[in-house]
Amino acid sequence: MQVDTGTGRPTKLGEDFHQIYGSSAGGRIVSSKLSLPARPSETAMREPWEFRRADLDQFGHVNNAAHWAVMEEVLQRGGVPRTGVGELEYVAAADADDPSEVMTDHDMVWVVAHGRTLTAARWTALD
Numbered sequence: 001m002q003v004d005t006g007t008g009r010p011t012k013l014g015e016d017f018h019q020i021y022g023s024s025a026g027g028r029i030v031s032s033k034l035s036l037p038a039r040p041s042e043t044a045m046r047e048p049w050e051f052r053r054a055d056l057d058q059f060g061h062v063n064n065a066a067h068w069a070v071m072e073e074v075l076q077r078g079g080v081p082r083t084g085v086g087e088l089e090y091v092a093a094a095d096a097d098d099p100s101e102v103m104t105d106h107d108m109v110w111v112v113a114h115g116r117t118l119t120a121a122r123w124t125a126l127d
Contacts, residue, residue: 008059009093034089036120038112044103047074049111051096062094062118071109071121074102094118104126 055066067088078084082125095098098113111119 003059008061034091034120035089036089036122037108038089038091038117038120039115040103040112041105041108043111044105044108046103048100049100051094051100053096056096060095062096064090067094067111067119067121068112070102070119072125074104074109075107075123078104080107080123081125084123086121086123088119088121090119091117123126 002011002013002017003009051062051066055062055069057063063091067090068086071086071088094111094113098118100111100113100118103110103112107123107125109119109121109123110117
C-alpha cells in the first residue's frame with residue numbers, strides 16, 4: 001500500500017511503480033472492488049468497541065491488524081471454530097478516537113463508526 005505522506009491516507013500507486021514492477025504481474029490485473037456486504041444486516045447484533053492506543057499506526061489510524069483482532073475476538077466469543085478462512089475488507093479508515101461498534105450476524109462482522117462501515121469481514125469455518 002502506498003501512503004500519501006501529507007495526509008497519511010492510502011493513495012494509488014504511481015506510474016513509476018508500474019514501470020518497475022509491471023512486468024512481474026505478467027498481464028494479471030488485481031481488482032480493488034469490494035465483494036463483502038458493506039452494510040450490516042438489519043438483524044445484526046451491536047456492541048460497543050474501543051480501539052486501543054497500541055492499535056494505532058504512525059499516522060494515528062487504526063492498524064489493519066487490529067481489525068483482524070476484532071473479528072477473532074468477536075467470533076471466538078460466539079463459539080465459531082478457530083480453523084477456517086477469513087475475508088476482511090477495509091471500507092474506510094478508522095481513527096482511534098471514533099466511537100465505534102461491532103455488529104455481528106452469523107459469519108459476518110462489521111466495524112462501524114458514525115453510521116459508516118469501516119470494516120466488513122466474513123469467517124467461513126472449515127469442517
